[in-house]
Amino acid sequence: MAASDPTGGRPVDPSRGALRPLGLAEARITAGFWADRQRVISEGSLDHARAWMDKVGWTANFTIGGATGPAEHRGREFADSEVYKLIEAMSWETGRTPDPARKREIDELVALVGGAQESDGYLNTAYGRPGQAPRWSDLQWGHELYCAGHLLQAAVAHTRVHGPGPLLDIARGVADHVCETFGETGSTGVCGHPEIEPALVELYRVTGERKYLDQAKLFVGRRGHQTLPAHQFGWSYFSDDIPVRDATVLRGHAVRALYLACGVVDVAVETGDDALLGAVREQFDRTLARRTYLTGGMGSRHMDEAFSDDFVLPSDRAYSESCAAVAAVMLSWRLLLATGEVRYADVIERILYNVVATAIEDDGRAFFYAHTLHQRTPTRALPDDEEQLGFGGGPRAPWFEVSCCLPNVSRLLASLGTYLAAGDDEGLRIMQYADATVDTRLADGRRVALEVATAYPADGDVTIRITATDGGEWPLTLRVPEWAHGATVTVDGVTEQAESTITVRRAFAVGDEVHLHLPVAPRFTTPDPRIDAVRGCVAVERGPVVYCAESPEREPIGDLDLLRVDQGRAPADAGDGVDVWGGLATAADNAWPYDHPAGDDPPLGLIRLLPYHRWARRGPATMRVWLPTVQSPRRRSTDG
Amino acid sequence: MAASDPTGGRPVDPSRGALRPLGLAEARITAGFWADRQRVISEGSLDHARAWMDKVGWTANFTIGGATGPAEHRGREFADSEVYKLIEAMSWETGRTPDPARKREIDELVALVGGAQESDGYLNTAYGRPGQAPRWSDLQWGHELYCAGHLLQAAVAHTRVHGPGPLLDIARGVADHVCETFGETGSTGVCGHPEIEPALVELYRVTGERKYLDQAKLFVGRRGHQTLPAHQFGWSYFSDDIPVRDATVLRGHAVRALYLACGVVDVAVETGDDALLGAVREQFDRTLARRTYLTGGMGSRHMDEAFSDDFVLPSDRAYSESCAAVAAVMLSWRLLLATGEVRYADVIERILYNVVATAIEDDGRAFFYAHTLHQRTPTRALPDDEEQLGFGGGPRAPWFEVSCCLPNVSRLLASLGTYLAAGDDEGLRIMQYADATVDTRLADGRRVALEVATAYPADGDVTIRITATDGGEWPLTLRVPEWAHGATVTVDGVTEQAESTITVRRAFAVGDEVHLHLPVAPRFTTPDPRIDAVRGCVAVERGPVVYCAESPEREPIGDLDLLRVDQGRAPADAGDGVDVWGGLATAADNAWPYDHPAGDDPPLGLIRLLPYHRWARRGPATMRVWLPTVQSPRRRSTDG
Incomplete structure (x- = not known):
């Protein structure tokens, strides 16, 4: 194909599919919940990340061996990729909000990166120099193709925002070198960490260079044949256990599996391979049904940052890495665009409100790597200037x-506006609700624009006002989240029940309003009985937001391990929290913990819950999402 | 002190305490459950382990650099210690059952080991040679003191069975070198893996050499001051986070913590430091109450083979390493000897029947490293000749x-007879029940002997017949396990209720019989409500044996994730199993697994359970110990 419009500002830009994504300039978040989270990134996280990458030497790695550069590589073997992801985030951010100073910073970083590129296109600061391991000497753990992938993604982002430039040239050099090294007649290896696969397809979409797509297809086909060396974690860790077409569920290292799945969708879409698309859909659907936390978080094993067996979803050992959440949004978005199935937008919303929104401190300068759903021992204050070695419990x-x-x-939040809406064959679909403006063209070229006004998710009322249209008929489709039983849409005083999606098809006039009402009253949620970790528990959700009980040291509730709630009394809105009836059970101390006598039901009172994404913002605290219910008295029975 | 009788054949030999241990020759298992497990070791495991250690090069490591030796060290940095543990196991075994061929094998191994000792006493095949890391260059991960500890333990065992010889000389050389290197004026470091601590005290007990005890005391005092380098796992992994006297619970790597605790008890006992003994008792008691599986297994995190927070005891991620079970028996035995408190014998029994008995295949030639309590995906057949890289799921x-x-x-089972009984101030205590003979002297020097006859644990009747006594009065004390409600003791036709312990004090005559009745009818056990992983479940126990549901592929029950049992109907003996009423619940496939509608109760029928220690002996299978109970219908409640 010819290259798509390289400057569309779209995080992913497939050439076919049920839906067409919009670019950064076409869909903009203007205020509210997500505007606040975007500001945290733009005013805090980008500078914070840059300062740390300078401090720990990851940026200086690109000058190794130069006149003023360091003698040795610092950081882990994939440190380059963090610099690339930061460039990508800054690129989207400067597309969202022009900022000449940030643009200059990007240019300087690009020049820094470019200075480390070899004459044959190879670029990695950890390999190939005197005293370093040779290039491609450790495909399993070396992360060279992984780093190359993130470089390509940074170049794709930068090009889609600012047009072709030096970073695209650097990326093409890297990609050409990869194609030469790993092409049909080259090495038959795969990288221990997928990422090059979606990156090559996206670079193909930007450049129209077919060999990048072919190379991605090659990598996808090679995966799953156990060509990586045996390892304690098993081939599943690398998704190298089963060929992509034969697998039935995502497994192994969560981020690896999800990035690979993104690349598989991209290859399937661009090559028209519906069987391949079907395979990855089946894998993801089963993953959602059996290996996903209530928050949308993925990965329940700390040891290998991995998916576990079906229904092994312990709250207190949830790994649910922030990066897995980003990757799951990327995959869901690709599947939404490919299929138009609204449930993938539900998944995106769930992950956004309950993992992505939870990840970053309000000043942008601290973040969760893993997202536990049950903090048993109090988190502790951490110094501002210390790098952490472990990922959980803090x-x-x-x-x-x-x-x-x-x-x-950061790269997801900076580009989040584009996830709000998409075009379909005839009209426009609104997928996520926020104060926003959309200004785009329909498939037939007509310009339409609208404003979205809402206090969502605090409130479930959404007003969409048409601000530009040509007077002709077109359909506006609204997503109704799966939890929103009893949702209604009101147009011109006529109210209709709405479920899954509702389409308003009419000759809109400027000033026309569509009112969507989503009932966001708090509700109890019960788990599948196969999830042992939360049997006998309920969770509280309100709209798309998962709630939790937090016991901060400065306003303690008590030992949350003993919390019990009454499932018979409905949870109730209470200011910015939700109240449930509950209390602390009694338990014996330092007794053998089995053959336990039935305890008395605790006296009940109101327990205030808060949105999970607000936890750990009030100092050291314990926390739990799943709340054990008050049990009927246990019966004891023995034969004898 | 003067050295204790060096040839007493006792696995641990404290100079003071509430109870006196017996030696291998004094307490012998003659038939039954444990005799079978001992035979598995003597006829299978010892040769199997030796063959593998030869095959993977661990024995040949001791000839590195020699004329016919290998050029490089093979295996992990602690491979020497496995050879030492094998020598220890063979030593106990030849004490239990004289075997000249095995004795020659030990002598050859000892000669092999001795050949690698340096002139200054240092002995480790992985350090200090050309091309190897220098001695003591990596205390955190190098395991040099750990290996030295196991060498000392092997020498102690060999000496206690066969008397002083070359292995004791080698060990003294190593110990002297350790004392010189790490003494008051030497290096202040500690080993990343405790083991040297109990070993030095035991060597002191064998030799009377006070400096070994002093060195152990030094090591114990140095632990917990965060002198090891920072690591992702935290200092707790090494028990180096908190000084031994200040800690309140065992934490971090389970085997490390338990070996250290053994050494702490040994130091406390030999130095008369009751405060130190109290500290380790408090730690272990809390560990038993909050961090121990129903089986007695310890360690619930795969990542760092570690204890987790209180009450984090997931069945499907149970680590419960076999070595942690051995170490917990060692610690319990030390505390039982020091305090006389019968509950430590209960702990030993629980661990023996449910972890130790589970660990080894019936031919002795395969074993569990970790002990899951819930196998969700079928175990798979493994080839006989392949070394496994991972530790779980198989x-x-x-x-x-x-x-x-x-x-x-193997070293525990070979010496198991000595755990059956112990002497107290006046008489004899029977701690574990098996077909056995005891022939020993009371504290006052009088000889007593008895025979124990029982089909325990299949049956709860135990007959103890006096076979030697001088006609004078002495007390015979029997342990009544904590689960044995309604136990009775009958002597001369008079039956008494018995709880915890019961003492029969009389002038026994040869031929007198004491009958103990322990009710072993199957029973349901309910967990502490703070253990989230098994909320809403029961386990089935019968006597000391934990039962499980197993679904072997060749006689499948079905998806055990869906198993539900009726807690209202008592479990019942059924041949060599136990029957409960239960069935498989229904569940939706590939649906979002939260907000789950109440399912119908399954139709119930009899489900046959088997002893947990018998699982995975019928080919590929799934398995679970904790059984979800049939729930009353869930109520749904929402507001709005």
Whole structure:
């Protein structure tokens, strides 16, 4: 194909599919919940991440061996990729909000990166120099193709926002070198960490260079044949256990599996391979049904940052890496565009409000790597200037030895506006609700524009006002979230029930309003009985937001391990929280914990819950999402 | 003190305490459950382990650099210790059952080991040679003191069975070198893996050499001051986070924590430091109450083979390493001897029947490293000749890259007879029940002997017949397990209720019989409500044995994730199993697994359970210990 409009400002830009994505300039968040989270990134996280990358030497790595550069590579073998993700985030951010100073910063970073590129196109600061391991000597753990992938994605973002430039040239050099090294007649290896696959397809979409798509297809086909060396974690860790077409569920390292799935969708869409698309849909659908937390978080094993077996979803050992959330949004968005199925937009909303919104501190300068759903021992205050070595059990940390998550969440939030809406064959679909403006062209070229006004998710009323249209008929489709039983749409005083999606088809006039009402009253949610970790518990959700009980040290509720709630009394709105009836059970101390006598039901009172995304913002605290219910008295039975 | 009788054949030999241990020759298992498990070791595991250690090069490591030796060290940095544990196991075994061929094998192994000792006493095959890291250059991960500790333990065992010899000389050389290197004026470091601490005290007990005890005391005092380098796992992994006297619970790597605690008890006992003994008791008691599986297994995190927070005891991610079970028996035995408190014998029994008995295949040639309590995906057949890299999810494996567990369980089983009974101030206490003979002297020097006859644990009747006594009065004390409500003791036709312990004090005559009746009818056990992982479940126990539901592929029950049992109908004996009423619930496939509608109760029928220690002996299978109960219908409640 010819290259798509390279400057469309779209995070992903497939050439076919049920829906057409909009660009940054076409869909803009103007105020409210997500505007606040975007400001946290633009005013805090980008500078914070840059400062840390300078401090820990990841930017200076690009000058290794130069006159003023360091003698040795610092950081982990994938440190380059963090710089690339930061460039990508800054690129989307400057597309959202022009900022000449930030643009100059990007240019300087691009020049820095370009200075490390070899004459044959190869670019990685950890390999190939004197004293370093040779290029491609460790495909399993070396992350060279992974880093190359993130470089390509940064170049794609920068090009879609600012047009072709030096970063695109650098990326093409890297991609050409990859195609030469790993092409039909080259090495038959795959990278231990997928990422090059979607990146090559996206670069193909920007440049029209077919060999990049072919190379991505090659990599997808090679995966799953156990060509990587055996390892304690098993081939599943690398998604190298089963060929992509034969697998039935995502498994192994969550981010690896999700990035690979993104690349598989991209290859399937661009090559028209519906069987391949069907395979990855089946895998993801089963993953959503059996290996996903209530928050949309993925990955329940700390050891290998991995999916576990079906229904192994322990709250207190939830890994649910921020990067897995970003990757799951990327995958869901691709599947939404390819299929038009609204449930993928539901998934995106769930992940956004309950993992992405939870990840970053309000000043943008600290973040969660993993997202537990049950903090049993109080989080502890962390110093501002210390890199953390471990990923769990703490509060948001300023930096980790592996700090992929902050730039990853940043690149998603900076481009979040584009996830609000999409075009379809005839009209426009609104997928996420926020104060926003949309100004785009329909498939037939007619310009339409509208404003969205809402206090969502605090409130479930959404007003969409048409601000530009040509007077002809077109359909406006609204997503009704799966939880919104009893939703209604009102147009011209006529109210209709709405479920899944509702389409208003008419000759809109400027000033016309469509009112969507989503009932966001708090509700109890019960889990599948196969999830052992939360049997006998309920969760509280309100609209798209998962709630939790938090016991901060300065206003403690008590030992949350003993919390019990009465499922018979409905949860109720209470200011910015939700109240449930509950209390703390009694339990014996330091007794053998089995053959336990039935305890008395605790005296009940109101327990105030808060949105999960607001937890750990009030100092050291314990927390839990799933709330054990008051049990009927246990019966004891023995034979004898 | 003067050295204790060096040839007493006791696995641990404290100079003071509430109870006096017996030696291998004094307490012998003659038939039954444990005799069978001992035979598995003597006829299978010892040769199997030796063959694998030869195959993977661990024995040949001791000839590195020699004329016919290998050029490079093979295996992990602690491979020496496995050879030492095997020598220890063989030593106990030859004490239990004289075997000249095995004795020659030990002598050859000792000669092999001795050949690698340096002139200054240092002995480790992985350090200090050309091309190897320098001695003591990596205390955190190098395991040099750990290996030295296991060498000392092997020498202690060999000496207690066969008297002083070359292995004791080698060990003294190593210990002297350790004392010189790490003494008051030497290095102030500690080993990343405790083990040297109890080993030095035991060597002191054998030799009377006070400096070994002093050195152990030094090591114990140095632990917990965060002198090891920072690591992702935290200082707690090494028990180096909190000084031994200040800690309140065991934490971090389970085997590390338990070995250290053994050494702490040994130091406390030999130095008369009751405060130190109290500290470790408090830690272990809290560990038993909050961090121990129903089986007695310890360690619930795969990532760092570690204890988790209180009450984090997921069945499907149970780590419960075989070595942790051995270490917990060692610690419980030390505390039982020190305090006389019968509950530590209860702990030993629980661990023996439910972890130790589970660990080894019936031919002795495969073993579990970790002990899951819930196998969700079927175990798979493993080839006989492949070393496994990972530790979970499989059946018993012939060998692991890290194969500490087989020799560790072997050394415990070979010496198991000595755990049956102990002497007290006046008489004799029977702690574990098996077909056995005891022939020993009371504290006052009088000889007593008895025979124990029982089909325990299949049956709860135990007959103890006096076979030697001088006609004078002495007390015979029997342990009544904590689960044995309604136990009775009958002597001369008079029956008494018995709880915790019961003492029969009389002038026994040869031929007198004491009958103990322990009710072993199957019972439901309910967990502490703070253990989220098993809320709403029951377990089935019968006597000391934990039962499980197993679904082997060749006789499947069905999807055990859906199993529900009726807690209102008592479990019942059924041949070699136990029957409960239960069935498989229905569940939606591939639906979002939260906001789950109440399912119908399944139709119930009899489900046959088997002893947990018998699982995974019928080919590929799924399995679960904790059984969800049939729930009353869920209520749904929302506001709005």
